[in-house]
Amino acid sequence: MATAEASPKMKKVQVRRYKPDENAETNYLNVESGIWSWLSTKDHKRIGIMYLISLAIFFMAGGILALGIRIELWTPAATFIEADTYNQLFTLHGAIMIFLFLVPSVPTVLGNFFLPMQIGAKDVAFPRLNLASYYLYAAGATLMLWAIISGGVDTGWTFYTPYSTSTGGAVTWMVMGIFVIGFSSILTGLNFIVTIHKMRAPGITWSKLSLFCWSLYATSIIQILATPVLAITLALVAMERILGIGIFDPALGGDPVLFQHFFWFYSHPAVYIMIVPGFGIVSEIVTTFSKKTIFGYWAIAMSSLAIAFIGFLVWGHHMFVSGQASLASMVFSFLSFMVGIPTGIKMFNWLATMYKGSISLKTPMLYILSFFFLFTVGGLTGIALATIAIDVHLHDTYYVVAHFHFVMVGGMVTAFLAGMHYWWPKMSGKMYNEMLGKISCLFVFVGFNVTFLPQFVMGAQGMPRRYFNYIDQFQSFHQVSTIGAMILGVGFLMVFYNLIHSIYKGKKAPPNPWGSRGLEWQVASPAPPHNFEHTPVIVHGPYDYHKPMADFQLGLAETNGHDPAYGAEIEADKKLKIEDQ
Amino acid sequence: MEALRNYFLPPAKTAIAEQYDALFWFVHISSLVLTIAIVIAIIYFIIKYRRKSENDVTPVITHNNKLEVTWSVIPLILCLVLFGWGFQTYVDMSTAPDDAYEVNVTAQKWLWRFQYKSGASTTGELHVPAGRPVKLIMSSQDVIHSFFVPDFRIKQDVVPGRYTQVWFNAREPGESIVFCTEYCGTDHSNMMAKVIVHEPEEFAKWIEENSGSATKPTDLAPAEWGEQLVQQNACDTCHSVDGSQLTGPTWQGKFGSQEQLTDGSSVTVDENYIRESILEPGANIVQGYQNVMPSYQGQLNDEQISAIVEYIKTLK
Numbered sequence: 065m066a067t068a069e070a071s072p073k074m075k076k077v078q079v080r081r082y083k084p085d086e087n088a089e090t091n092y093l094n095v096e097s098g099i100w101s102w103l104s105t106k107d108h109k110r111i112g113i114m115y116l117i118s119l120a121i122f123f124m125a126g127g128i129l130a131l132g133i134r135i136e137l138w139t140p141a142a143t144f145i146e147a148d149t150y151n152q153l154f155t156l157h158g159a160i161m162i163f164l165f166l167v168p169s170v171p172t173v174l175g176n177f178f179l180p181m182q183i184g185a186k187d188v189a190f191p192r193l194n195l196a197s198y199y200l201y202a203a204g205a206t207l208m209l210w211a212i213i214s215g216g217v218d219t220g221w222t223f224y225t226p227y228s229t230s231t232g233g234a235v236t237w238m239v240m241g242i243f244v245i246g247f248s249s250i251l252t253g254l255n256f257i258v259t260i261h262k263m264r265a266p267g268i269t270w271s272k273l274s275l276f277c278w279s280l281y282a283t284s285i286i287q288i289l290a291t292p293v294l295a296i297t298l299a300l301v302a303m304e305r306i307l308g309i310g311i312f313d314p315a316l317g318g319d320p321v322l323f324q325h326f327f328w329f330y331s332h333p334a335v336y337i338m339i340v341p342g343f344g345i346v347s348e349i350v351t352t353f354s355k356k357t358i359f360g361y362w363a364i365a366m367s368s369l370a371i372a373f374i375g376f377l378v379w380g381h382h383m384f385v386s387g388q389a390s391l392a393s394m395v396f397s398f399l400s401f402m403v404g405i406p407t408g409i410k411m412f413n414w415l416a417t418m419y420k421g422s423i424s425l426k427t428p429m430l431y432i433l434s435f436f437f438l439f440t441v442g443g444l445t446g447i448a449l450a451t452i453a454i455d456v457h458l459h460d461t462y463y464v465v466a467h468f469h470f471v472m473v474g475g476m477v478t479a480f481l482a483g484m485h486y487w488w489p490k491m492s493g494k495m496y497n498e499m500l501g502k503i504s505c506l507f508v509f510v511g512f513n514v515t516f517l518p519q520f521v522m523g524a525q526g527m528p529r530r531y532f533n534y535i536d537q538f539q540s541f542h543q544v545s546t547i548g549a550m551i552l553g554v555g556f557l558m559v560f561y562n563l564i565h566s567i568y569k570g571k572k573a574p575p576n577p578w579g580s581r582g583l584e585w586q587v588a589s590p591a592p593p594h595n596f597e598h599t600p601v602i603v604h605g606p607y608d609y610h611k612p613m614a615d616f617q618l619g620l621a622e623t624n625g626h627d628p629a630y631g632a633e634i635e636a637d638k639k640l641k642i643e644d645q
Numbered sequence: 646m647e648a649l650r651n652y653f654l655p656p657a658k659t660a661i662a663e664q665y666d667a668l669f670w671f672v673h674i675s676s677l678v679l680t681i682a683i684v685i686a687i688i689y690f691i692i693k694y695r696r697k698s699e700n701d702v703t704p705v706i707t708h709n710n711k712l713e714v715t716w717s718v719i720p721l722i723l724c725l726v727l728f729g730w731g732f733q734t735y736v737d738m739s740t741a742p743d744d745a746y747e748v749n750v751t752a753q754k755w756l757w758r759f760q761y762k763s764g765a766s767t768t769g770e771l772h773v774p775a776g777r778p779v780k781l782i783m784s785s786q787d788v789i790h791s792f793f794v795p796d797f798r799i800k801q802d803v804v805p806g807r808y809t810q811v812w813f814n815a816r817e818p819g820e821s822i823v824f825c826t827e828y829c830g831t832d833h834s835n836m837m838a839k840v841i842v843h844e845p846e847e848f849a850k851w852i853e854e855n856s857g858s859a860t861k862p863t864d865l866a867p868a869e870w871g872e873q874l875v876q877q878n879a880c881d882t883c884h885s886v887d888g889s890q891l892t893g894p895t896w897q898g899k900f901g902s903q904e905q906l907t908d909g910s911s912v913t914v915d916e917n918y919i920r921e922s923i924l925e926p927g928a929n930i931v932q933g934y935q936n937v938m939p940s941y942q943g944q945l946n947d948e949q950i951s952a953i954v955e956y957i958k959t960l961k
Contacts, residue, residue, distance in 0.1 A: 147831050220828050226805060227788040227829060314806025320789060321804060355696070356703040363713060385791065386802045387809045390739060394732050401724035405717060412716045415683065416709075418690040422701030425691060433687060440683050444676035447724065451731030453738060454669055457798040460791060460826040524653050524669075526795025528826040531834035535822070579699070610705050 078621035084575035088588035095593040106191035112177035122164040129157035134549040137542045147532040151218040158221030170341035181584035182274045184265025184600035189258040200248035207241030225312035225323040229304045239298035246295045253287030267602030274606045279344025282368035294330035328379035336375040342479030351607040352580040353429035354421030358607040360413040367406035400450035427501030431482030434509040438474025463523025466516045489573030493590035496566040507555030514548025655795040665798040741812035745780035752803040753786035755832035756879040765855040769879040774848035780812040791827035815842040871956025905932040
């Protein structure tokens, strides 16, 4: 029995050490069985897995569309499809990847699974709402699929008016699908904010909250505030198509550029919805595999919030050549640079965390290193694009395509894959094959660079995006890019194979294979049905690698269930004494 | 060095383009230096601090104010420099000199039409004098398009229901390509044009010759003039003359043929049907095609239409 000695004014709290069970028999996967037990589950972990399966399917669909695009671009004229089919391909690739994969990815899969565990809770604040979010996502996805089947969409994922209000196809169904998915996103954000505020275990003060949770907190704020604007905008597009209300149609006195303002007011912050949770994953992994306390905890936590806040004020940098006022462009350019600063601060903090660490190059860490490079390139080309004059020439060329793929795939997807490998043992209870993991990481890294580095060059040379035909001088760049896309595709398939294979053939995962101090690692693998059988008590920060592991395995000795009254006492107690008996 | 420069950017054919390139290289070279520094730091750290044993003890370094201020303030200063420089260049790019030669530009799916002061008008080719600022006053007939000339480093969206402007001053005679860079549907990627820069005297001559293009040049047969008009008006963007399938029906073997219309009736392609299709394209659409062609009412006179009909007759 260990005792935490509180300062004289405080009540003493009895804690004891709960070592994770190496051979737990029940876990969240086998506690119930049958399809219905999944479809009706309110367990945040199972909901996370349902999201994971859905997202994996859509990621694969979006990836196949991307390969279709790249193969078509092998020759300057038609290669195997017509222009109209090509236009649908890139529209669907964008819409599926953004709305069905990137926006939900980290929050709904890894966030759902690990946010409650990292704060020592048994579930999110509103488990039923969480399940409802999943079904809204599924309903929205179904509407989008219906749009694809019933006529297709050729507007580009940006739905610019008046093209989107005048073209044929099933644009109305598509925007309705996205409208519904938006609510899923809003409700997830709401759930996370309440969970972080109200469900933290005793001792988890704001300064001991994991940086992954901080990043999800910042993301949730954006989801709640920005997504409604997208919903309204898309509803207006639908009304314009059905009723001809004339908000955006110049023939009826509307303004097509207004749509762009509305759209980017959501879609720029949405970029941060996608990338900020990735930052959270990086912070978790870089500390674990450097075995070192995070450098600049507050700088990283607050920079997430700063990015979330300033991110709302930069939408106009998508519109430097749209005809908006020069003064507006100037302000948007300035604020865009200001987003770059907190992002840069994060990079330097992560590097400083590695300094004098004990760095282990396991697969998750390899992905993080590749994230560092790719995200640096993506971020710095973003700085170039924030410079108004430079953007004029590069706007809507392949340079922009390469830039956002570096941020979204090189940054976000790489971080997601890092997180998937890192947390896989806790999710599946199995270890993936380390060697294959490293090889697939290499394929993804090489394939990605071969695909997108040439696109910077051809963009700067003037190759516009969304082009079915192109002039001959760009062919060699396009061909290299297509080869790269194939390598990248092989890399993703290897990742997929490795993870699936491990479920059947992988070694059993120990509770804490990486020696992490994170709370989610202090329970059995796969996670127990209710995460913690005890109420965890936290006395150190989540990255205090200089403190013994035993200190991170404490729980209330007597009471069960959460009683916030204890939180304050443990928090004030700086002199924890562990007396193992 | 020159080769490297040409590898990354198209030739700079205006003074603004050179100003642009200086800024472009400043941003990219400083970014490259920073990227290399980060990569070196990463490689150094993973070699120097690789895990030697599972019991490695790491120092507790939670923060360092001096260091953090440094790596916040230096990028901030760099960003402010870039912001100022970028905005200054942008102001130069978007402020046309008062004496600029004005050309009206109309964009529509999927062609560019240019109207000159003298009354001349061209499609798919913008003729301008060298060494004189040219200002384009642009608007769109349908959806948003964007006027992009890589050689001049200029780009401006062309929006329905309002005018937007862009200007340039090409130094040397020559040709530069124009792309549409705002996605506008099926033939978006074919919506190209050329800027043809003439010596000033040559340009004056060109204007003089083309202002009267409403009447047939004496040295051409009607069908030959028709062929010229077809190219000038970019009809061949959508209508092939060799039987290949584009957005609109091919013209090969079309004259005199029977065509099925979308309303179920059929029509013989004669002079009257072709004339109607040019002036009121939406009136009778051939089955299997979309109603996407703009009207040429007011842009082609009767004599010109007759010449085009004569040309189509030759396409057996």
